[in-house]
Amino acid sequence: MKLIRVNMTDQSITSEDTPDQYQMLGGRGLTSILINSEVPATCDALGPENKLVFAPGYLTGTPLINTSRLSVGAKSPLTGGIKESNVGGTAAYALARLGITALVIEGQAPSDQYYALAIDADGSVELIDAGDLKGMRTYALVEKLTAARDEECSITCIGPAGDMQLSSASVQTTDLDGRPCRAAGRGGLGAVMGSKGLKALIVSRKGKTPDPLAEPDAFKTCSRNYAKAVKADEFSGEILPELGTACLVEAINGAGAFPTRNAREGQFDGVEKISGETMASLIKARGGKTTHKGCAQCIIDCSNEFVDPQGRYVTSSLEYETIWSMGGMIGNDDLDSIAKLDFLCDDIGLDTMNTGVAVAVAMDAGYKPFGDGAAAIEMVEEVAKGTPLGKIIGSGPDAVGRHFGHDRVPTVKGQSIAAYDPRGIQGMAVTYATSPMGADHTAGWVVDQNLEDFGGTINPLGAEGQVEASRDTQIHMAAVDTVGICDFAQSGLAAEGGMENVFKMVSAKSGRPFAEADWTDLGLRVLKAERAFNRKAGFTNEADRLPAMFYKEPLPPHNAVVMVSNEEMDTTFDF
């Protein structure tokens, strides 16, 4: 249990026992509480006072399945507030197997220097010169770095967008096949990494010193039960392996909540061409892979490998949010261009959501026609070139809206919405508006509570019950993201006795009692730290608002506007 601090200003590296205040934390809980405690809230997000924190979940590195979740945290250059972005792959597991609670990147390298950080199987940590790697795209970078290392490594890195410190820059990390296709996409944390002068983390996957478990036998029993529940569940055991997250395309579109053509409509006429079923058939017919394992310790295999008509690799994994942002949101029904755009975003190091929405705003402003996938590809390529327009696109929807003088910009706190229109699923309106993260779907995904097909009981077009649903889910998710369980493996929590099973594992790792009240307290503690940081940074309730378009423009086909009032929004965090 050690916390490693890397000071980029003087390249000094220190290791300390994880301080008491950060004990029994991991993932988002650790990044957010550390940032709130150590980073001046009003600092320049791209300056030396900001800190970039990488933390595996509290349960990462244990025998529990689907826990290779890495939280990346910092003050965000996109939102101006606190940020945690969560990613799978192999990095979290690799760090946790080395007994590393968190990696804290501090200070700022001199402007003429650029580094990579290498952590070996013996736990030694070293900054190595990466001056010649600045500007490299991630696939070529990872190939080069991998070739230079003797042992199997997990690589976490930025592409040209991060090097240019653009606000949509992602942190990319390698999957089990060693491809940098997993993204901590949101909030421009790739720009923070670039501002530190850090191109890549190279972490040995051969670590053998994870934190000891206080009660290993009890833990194993619980973790086996958990895995059984995940396998037994229809969604995580059958649908996700078969279709991946793309299974949501038909479902959300059917509900009329699939934001189409910059959220002018809630259903996309080309939906059948980009549905999960269509994608899975196409991949299979071309000899690609569905039911693909992307992350360490995964037993769901919701990933895929999208290939071209000749069977050559295009991208992995093509996910629901990207099929939306580069598909319906820009009016594009061509899966091949969507897959290419997904690859380009991974390769250049860009959030697919913020970038797709930026393209959508540009199209809505008349710059290019909706549905022109080739134009979208050109726009994303322009980001990598660093032209003025490219940098505007790489800075996200707000920058694009300013540039074209266009006010239909679906963002909150500067971050784009995700693939659920807040007018069609009004619980998402509450989550987008109030999450300390800006518009974010994972912070409080209440789709299941809104849509009847998912077992929901709340009217998705009304305000009633939405604040409560979002509040409870936001608290729950803050805890989930802290222990480090994959969102798609939540079926293990939802199963009968599933929550108690997880409490027992936390207890079996720590040796301390842990029960339901502790879980809620944990979620509350994380959210309170995040809200406190944002308040110090100058945010008020006025920041917890959706843009006017969602209140004024009825969304076809249900022709609803957001019904949750500002007063109701402000009761979300009643703690």
Added chain:
Amino acid sequence: MKLIRVNMTDQSITSEDTPDQYQMLGGRGLTSILINSEVPATCDALGPENKLVFAPGYLTGTPLINTSRLSVGAKSPLTGGIKESNVGGTAAYALARLGITALVIEGQAPSDQYYALAIDADGSVELIDAGDLKGMRTYALVEKLTAARDEECSITCIGPAGDMQLSSASVQTTDLDGRPCRAAGRGGLGAVMGSKGLKALIVSRKGKTPDPLAEPDAFKTCSRNYAKAVKADEFSGEILPELGTACLVEAINGAGAFPTRNAREGQFDGVEKISGETMASLIKARGGKTTHKGCAQCIIDCSNEFVDPQGRYVTSSLEYETIWSMGGMIGNDDLDSIAKLDFLCDDIGLDTMNTGVAVAVAMDAGYKPFGDGAAAIEMVEEVAKGTPLGKIIGSGPDAVGRHFGHDRVPTVKGQSIAAYDPRGIQGMAVTYATSPMGADHTAGWVVDQNLEDFGGTINPLGAEGQVEASRDTQIHMAAVDTVGICDFAQSGLAAEGGMENVFKMVSAKSGRPFAEADWTDLGLRVLKAERAFNRKAGFTNEADRLPAMFYKEPLPPHNAVVMVSNEEMDTTFDF
């Protein structure tokens, strides 16, 4: 006394008696109190809910000299807060002579429509089609509009920058020679005008129905006394007519507070080439004009007409703030290129300060070398072309900083500082940080209280006394900008009995008692409305801060940093 509302959405025009709540107000007091009362603070500054208000000062249109001051107010697209920008010329006098208290532009014209508003000598108000004028530069525009009118008019308009709704866009207005060289430069109000679909105001200068004076004889006596005091004062009676505001170049540079090369130094090595004395000699040698009258009712004549070596008109009036922003701030010691840049900004409709500082930030980031006047001209021309980089430059220093990933951006609330480094004259640090307007020198110019040569008694490099000086001056200036007295004619207020003389004029116009306490109450009322608006818009104390560079980088030659603490800043508005 009438208030005219123009609804651009349906092109309806209504005239009403000035409502009670806006009585005895004018200028900034009227624009700010109206905006705080009628504009939703969280609205889109470029959307239909914002209102653009043009208001002459309360004393404008009376026999008092130097009162042709027009306040232009709105929510600012640059700062996100309330804005009043103040300009001379002939417009304010023309409106007041028609008995117009304020012109309120509401709603938003359909996107395919563009208008000009014409007000005739008989008071009739009409929207006329200006679809073919969109994109025109101001000099050509004014020439065309003037040629089409029968009688002498004052024209207030926007250039291409305003048409493109860029955040540095100014509102330009004609001087006594009919040139659009007077700018309500700050806060992007030209973009608001563009967003309304309004290219120009054309106001007859033949109005003969000013508000009646309750006691005309008493008023005349006082106004004569005022004029005498202005004439008798050395600064307004001799120095300003001789050198114009450029007299400050040597003084502020001598004090080590002339922000040079993006505020890396406080003294400019090329200062002698751009001083007021040098400029005046050059203008005279070439046959141009110093001691030039720019504004209606002016008796100071601080304006000038800068000409090229062949004696041809280049610009009017070349002022201190522009000599700084396009001179020292970008390391440029060539008066000819400074004059050309001044002209271009007027012609394209850009704030010279925000634009010069945007160029300075680009140069500081390495885009072009400091001192390259030709490169600066190219950058400003690019704004007019509407290229992506041009639009970035036209959006101001923050946009340029984001584009180049450069954090030395001397702005507060998004607006650039003016020609006084807050480290060299620390009272200006308080004004820049706390003014509801963003970094603004006119809101609380405490240079005279800081510099010994100006009779100052406060240590300009220390914190002591600065908050009090700025507070008192901000209150005073809110009142000055409400009655509409030119800043340079304040010698009439500073003279013995000068304040009482002005109180008597307010009383002689209104027929109601007005004394010192009323003056302070007026200033407080205006500032409170402005602060209230900004709070509703989501501003907290965290917005009242200077950028880190001013706290961290000692400024040569005195090597001072800003010493006023955040806690002290927060005591500025103790009312």
